[in-house]
Amino acid sequence: MEKTPEQTYVTIIRPKKLFSIRDITELWKYKELMYFFTWRDLKVRYKQTFIGIVWAIIQPFITMVVFSVFFGGLAKMPSDGVPYPIFVYVGLLFWQFFSSALGDTSNCLVANQSVITKVYFPRLILPISSVFTKLVDFAVATLMLVVLMFYYGYVPHISGLLILPLLLFITFMASVGLGLVLASINVKYRDVRYALPFFIQIMLFLTPVIYPASIAGKYSFILALNPMTGVIQNARAALLGTAPINWLLILISFIATFVIMIIGVYFFKKTERFFADIV
C-alpha cells in the first residue's frame, strides 16, 4: 500500500529515555552522514600536509625503528623467536589504531560543537566516524607490514588471515567504547585532553606491544583483561605463527570489549541529553 507522506515521517519528541531500539535503526538511517564525516576528516587532515597519507606509514615505521634499536637491539627484549622489528610492528599497528582512535573520539564532541548545537543527528555517529577515519590510516600502515613480512620471509596462514577481521572488530569496538566514555567526560571536564596522552603512554606498557605477554609470567592473566592484549597476541600468532591462536584470549578480549562498549554507550546516552546545552 502506498504510504502518504504523513505516515512516513512521524517524529515524536519527548523527554529522552536512556536507550531505545530506535537509536540503532537511526544509526543505520544516518550512515551516509557517518560516511561524510569520515570523508571530511580524512580530506581535511591531509589537505594541508605535504606528504599526506604517507604519515600513516611514517609514524609506526619510525616508532618501530626506534623500538627495534633500543628494546630489540640494546635491551635484548625477547620476541617469541621472531625478528624484533616485525614483532613490534604488528603490535604497533594495532596499538596505534587503538590509541589514535581514542584520541580522536574523546575529542569528537567538542570538535564538532558547532554542528552539534545546530543540527540534529544521532550523536553516536561522531565517535564511530572518528574511528573509521583511523581505520583508513590502519589500512595504509598495513602496507608497510606486507613489505616487512616479505622482507623477513613470513607467509601468514590462511586461517590466520581469516581471524584478522575479528581482531580488527574487537579493536574497533574497544576504541569506540572507551572513546564514548572519554568523549562524554570531555564535554564537561576538559581535563581529559591533558590526562589522555599520559594515560595512553601508561597503557602502552600495560599492553604487550614492545614485549611478549609471556614475559609477565603468572601475572599475564591481568594483562589479558586489557582487550588489546588478546588482539595483539593473536595478531602475532596469526600473521607470524608465534603460537597457535589462543581462542580463550580472544573470548576474554571480546567480553571485555563488550563490557566497555555497554559502559560507553550508557555513559554517552546519559550525557547526550545535555551535550547541546553545555558543550
Add this chain to the structure above:
Amino acid sequence: MSNPIIEIKNIGKKYNITHQRGGYVTLRETIMNVLKSPLSFLKAKTKEEFWALKDISLNIQKGEVIGIIGKNGSGKSTLLKILSQITPPTTGEITLRGKIRSLLEVGTGFHPELTGRENIFLNGAILGMTKKEVVKKFNEIVEFSGIDKFLDTPVKYYSSGMYVRLAFSVAAHMESDILIVDEVLAVGDAEFQKKCLGKMKEMSTEAGRTIILVSHNMTAIEQMCSRVVLLEKGRATKIGPTIEIVNEYLDKFLEFGDGEITLTKKPGVDISFSKISITNEKNVITNNINYKENFYINLELDVFKETKDVDLGIYFKNSLNTDLVFSCLSDKSNGQLKTFKPGRYNFKVEFSGGFLMQGIYSIKISVHNPGILTIDSRDDVISFSILPPSGRPASRGGAGCVSIPNRWI
C-alpha cells in the same frame, strides 16, 4: 480537518543554574566540592531551577507560516532547539507529521579547508539530504549561489558574501515538509536578506511547506507569517494574527527604550557627545513619535580643545540596518565648517512629520573633520519608532520606510 502537522503539548524545559555557571567546570572543582562538604554533596543539591520554557502548547496546520517573537532570553531559541531535536524537552510531547529540517544557521558544518563543491555535499549531508538528492540538485544549487567560478576553491578564500550565498543555496534546496528557521536573515546584506525572504515565501506559497520562523525583524515577520506566537519569560503569552501580536509586542518593547541617553566620553578625544534625546512637538522626551508629528533630535556636545573645520552628522537607519537619511550641521551654512572653542554646545534638529513611515529606526551620530578624521562617532546610539498613522490599516508592511511629498496628477 486532518491532524495538525505539528502538535506541541505542554512543552517545558528546565535548566539547573549550577550547570550554567562558567560554561564548564573542571574535575578539580567537583572533587574539591566533594572534599569540602561530602554531606551536602550526597544530599540532594540545592540547585536553582530555571524554566526556560513552560507549558507551551500549540497546533500548527499544514502550510502555515508561524512566527515566534520575543525579547532576548524569552525562550525562542530553546523552543527551536527542542523542535529540531538538538536538546530534549524536560516535559511534554511534540508530534511532527512530516519530514522536518531545521536551519538554525547558514553554513552549519562548512569546513574552511574544503572546496565549495565539497562543502555542498558535506553541508547537504549535515542538513539531512542524501547524496543522490544533492547530486540531482547540484546544478541548481550552484546556479542559485552564483559562485560557479570558485567551485573548486577552498571556502577559506571566499569573501563572506560568497560564503553566505553558497551556504544559503544549499539550505534553500533541502526538501522537507516542515522548515524551522532561526534568525538566518540576520546575516548578509540587505539584498541577500531579501533573497532569503523571497525564497522562503516561495517555499510556503508554492510548495505548501510549513515554516516556523524566529526573528527580531518585524518587517520579515509581517511579510511572511500568518500567525505569531509571542514568548515572554518562557511562556507563550499571546498567539494570534500577525499584525495584532506584532503591534502589541512593539508597544511593549518600546516601553523599555529610553528617549534620552547620556553618553560617556571616550578617552583621548577632543570633542565628545555627552547626551542625546528625542522630543516631540510638545517638547516631551519620548521615542514613540506619531506619524504626522514633527520631532526633534537634541545633541549635547562637549569640546575640550579648540578644533577647526568640524561638522556634525546624524544618520537614520531602518531595522534592516540600511542607511536612509543623512543630515549635517554644514547643511545650515552651505558647507561652511565650524570652529569649536572649548565648552558645552547644544543642538536641536527638527524633522518634519509624515516623512518616515511606520517602523523602528536607529540613529548614528558623528562629529568629524570631513574627509580627514572622525572625532567621535556612536552607532545605534538611540532608537525610536514611528507609530502607525491613524485611519490607515495598522500594518503597512511592504510600503517602504520613507514617503516623499508627491502629487497624483
